[in-house]
Amino acid sequence: MRTKTIKKNRINVVTLGCSKNVYDSEVLMGQLKASGKDVVHEQEGNVVVINTCGFINNAKEESVNTILHYMQKKEAGDVDKVFVTGCLSERYKPDLEKEIPNVDQYFGTTELPSLLKALGADYKHELIGERLTTTPKNYAYLKIAEGCDRPCSFCAIPLMRGKHKSTPIEDLVTEAEKLAVNGVKELILIAQDLTYYGLDLYKKRNLAELLEQLVKVEGIDWIRLHYAFPTGFPMDVLDVMNREPKICNYLDIP
Amino acid sequence: MRRGTTKEKTTKLLKEFRAKVPEMTIRTTLIVGYPGETEEDFQTLKDWVKEMRFERLGCFTYSHEENTHAYNLEDDVPEEVKMKRANEIMEIQSQISWELNEAKIGQEFKVVIDRKEGNYFVGRTEFDSPDVDNEVLIDASKTYLKTGEFTKVKVIEAEDFDLYGLVVD
Incomplete structure (x- = not known):
């Protein structure tokens, strides 16, 4: 046989x-x-x-x-x-x-x-925040938006990533909660442009409000901000940074 | 560069950041060798880097990318000049970073332990992002630490970019 x-x-x-x-x-x-x-x-x-x-x-x-x-x-x-x-x-x-x-x-x-x-798999829309993280278990990236509306002369990113599209606050909070349950203590917020967050979705720059919600997630000790473009930076973010010890005194400005 | 800002506006913004959040560590990334960049322009950039004293800084050489707005310009700064300028910026930054690190000797920081490497536990303060920023090295022969946990560390030695520390009970 x-x-x-x-x-x-x-x-x-x-x-x-x-x-x-x-x-x-x-x-x-x-x-x-x-x-x-x-x-x-x-x-x-x-x-x-x-x-x-x-x-x-x-x-x-x-x-x-x-x-x-x-x-x-x-x-x-x-x-x-x-x-x-x-x-x-x-x-x-x-x-x-x-x-x-x-x-x-x-x-x-x-x-x-x-x-x-x-690859023989099905796309499941309901899997919000269900990632298999590849970083050390204590930290994870949280992508809060995709794409970029900035017209910077030297940059090819909008050709590849399209227009700015913010992820809703509630989805990001859900994702942060799932990460925290899996042992993540530090969230590193990323996007092409953090500063623009919310303008498309909420018609206003809404990074501060997002931060206010994320600091409530149990188990998260540090929240770090990357790629905050200087033009149009929402200054209320600094108030949250001062008020909330969980927001790292750190800013990456491209 | 169509960034919607100017040197003056950015300087003002950075000063506002420092005034409102004095503890803030600022990271930025520069481009050298943009089309038309003269020695004089580059000198202005160097002076600005010295004036701003960024805690963290990276530097790219300009890459001429098709279908971008700048592609219509002539990529006229030779590659070796771009490299030389990037190295000069990073040399200035090494000095600034070393001075800022030296000032941390004797201070205590909350540090997260990312991994063990050779004889050291490798950690980060809240002022450092993984992969791109400074690290705090702690002698593993003297202390046992759990990766992924926070610990309090006193800085005992400083290099250009990394710090050495001892665990404080």
Whole structure:
């Protein structure tokens, strides 16, 4: 009698670039896990997803080299499939498809459902905040908005991430609560532009209100602010920073 | 650069930040070698970095990206000049950072322990973000610490970017 071995796929997610990409990889991994997939981050797996960066020359080069590295592994039979997602493939998909055609499929930054489908998983909208974090367990990134409306002359990010879109306060609080339950003590707030938070959704800059809600989350000791663009900075954030000991006396101003 | 701000406005804003939250650690990132950047412009930038004394600072060299507004300009600062300027900025910053770190010797800080590396536990204060900012190193042969936990640390030694500390009971 013949026995048939069924090889179970293990999906290895590789992340390049910034903390926003780390966050996106974690969302992808959370979705894969929810669909019962075996998923790891930057370890070994026969199916590889490369989450690329397309920001500046060095970063693009690193992303291309990483794709080529895994293409060699595929040719050698060490991995079965290679998928490419993230900013580089959003920005240069037609070029990449032409130059590195052996990649199984390229996806843009807004194509998570199709990427999941290609990986044999379903996109579950209800999984708000269900991420598989890749950072040490005491801290986690919290992406409060996507995209950027700033017209800075040198910056390619809006080409890859689109217009600013704030995540509602209640969803972010839910996400923070889930992270805290899993042992996270420090939230690192990120977006392309923290300063713009709320203008699209609440018609006003609403970072201070978000902070007021996040400090109430039990188990969170530190909240840190990154990428707060100077133009239009809402000064009421400083009042919250002074009043709330949980808000780190720290500001990253791009 | 179409950032919607000017040197004067940014300086004023930073001074307001410092006045309202005196303890605040400010991190920023600069670009050198933007199209048309002259030696004189660069001197202005260096003077400004010295004046502002950012606690944390990073510096990119300008990358000429298609489909951006600046792509219409000529990428006329040679790559080696961009690199040289970035290095100069980081040298100035190393000195500032060292001076600010030196001033912390003897002070106590709440530190979170991120990991153990070699003979040290590696921690951070509230003034430091993971991966990009300074770290506090604590001799692991003398103390046992749990990663992910907060502890109180007294700074005993300072380098350009990192601090050494002892656990305070």
